[in-house]
Amino acid sequence: MKSKPQVLVIDDDAVVGRSFDRVLSGKGYEVDTALSGEEGLEDIETTDYDVVFTDIKMPGMDGIEVAERIKAKCPWTPVVVITGYGTTENEAKASVLGVTGFVRKPLTPDMIESITLKALEKPVEVAEAANEPQVVAEELPEQLHGWRKAGRISKNIGLFFAAPFIALGYVIALPAVGFYMFAKFGYEAYQKKRASN
């Protein structure tokens, strides 16, 4: 059993992760940080987090994709999206994924604490957190956004073109994997039956 609620903060800006850590660690939470979506998803594979915060704009996998994957893998985990660039389009996109909520940068220690509490305890309520600029995640220059966007688009297209090769590999492997799974389930059922006798 977990002794402390576990929080994961995914943000390419280390300042944000550190801010969460500083605020929440002293209040009985265990905070893990990840600097990219990929790293965050790896953490999720090994740890059962009570709440995940993810920045929306990150190099590589963006927050929308991260939220999508977390929701696909563990739909019960509350995911709060940190937005900083005020695009309601991204928020609308994230909302259809079933994310628990949004929080806009800049974040204050009070906001961090209250958002975490709300996400853990009362997911249907509207949070009334102050928006004081004490913990400010720096805005990135517009040009860098452009590069990041271009990087994300090329990655998306690259994966799209890789799909047929990987699909072919999976189709070829499918009978063998199917046989293995069938044998595994059969063996497990047999063991279970044997144990009950």
Added chain:
Amino acid sequence: MTTLYAMNDHFEPDRQEKVYLHPLPVRIWHWLNALGFLLLILTGFQLRYVDLFSLMSFETAVKLHNWVGFAVIANWFLWFFYYVTSDRVTNYHPDLDAASFFRRYFSQISYYSSGIFTGAERPHKVQPHDKFNAMQKLTYQFVMFITAPVTFFTGLMMWDVKRFEGLIELAGGIRVVNTIHVMMFILFVFFIIIHAYMGVLGKKASSHYKEMFTGYEEPHD
């Protein structure tokens, strides 16, 4: 369960609202494709089994098969360019984690073979950017990236044997090309039958069909 809430007074649509799953270009492509493939299958049967039934003359069947074939190829490019330029391209992204993919694949099989009859929860939560379950994803990737292009290429070769003489020889001759085309045709026939059947497994038998017209997924219980 509704788990949405807003912070800093943000707009938040309720999860119980309809989810926009199928944008207009996808719906247009889908239904044109359905019509095209039905016509191709029909005329293909007529061409191959000319003595068995006579729905139309052989010549008409050839002409129709060729024209519809080109229309379906053009339609494939509509699908391709839409996804390449859309952020919904993630729907066709491969799963790089093979172990996780096969786990989800077999849990989907288990759902279709037993869970669906006992009212078990669906293993895959449909999202606009991740709308296919593992079984659907692999099937659609295979159909759209492999089966369809192979069918188009072999069809083109047989459409103008003289022009594609070199390619046909490279492929092993016209019989080989024809056999591959027919094998793809058989796969498509199976795919369409199974696809149409799976379409009735929604909340209501008509739900998924309705979704392909409206674009919106009906909320689930």
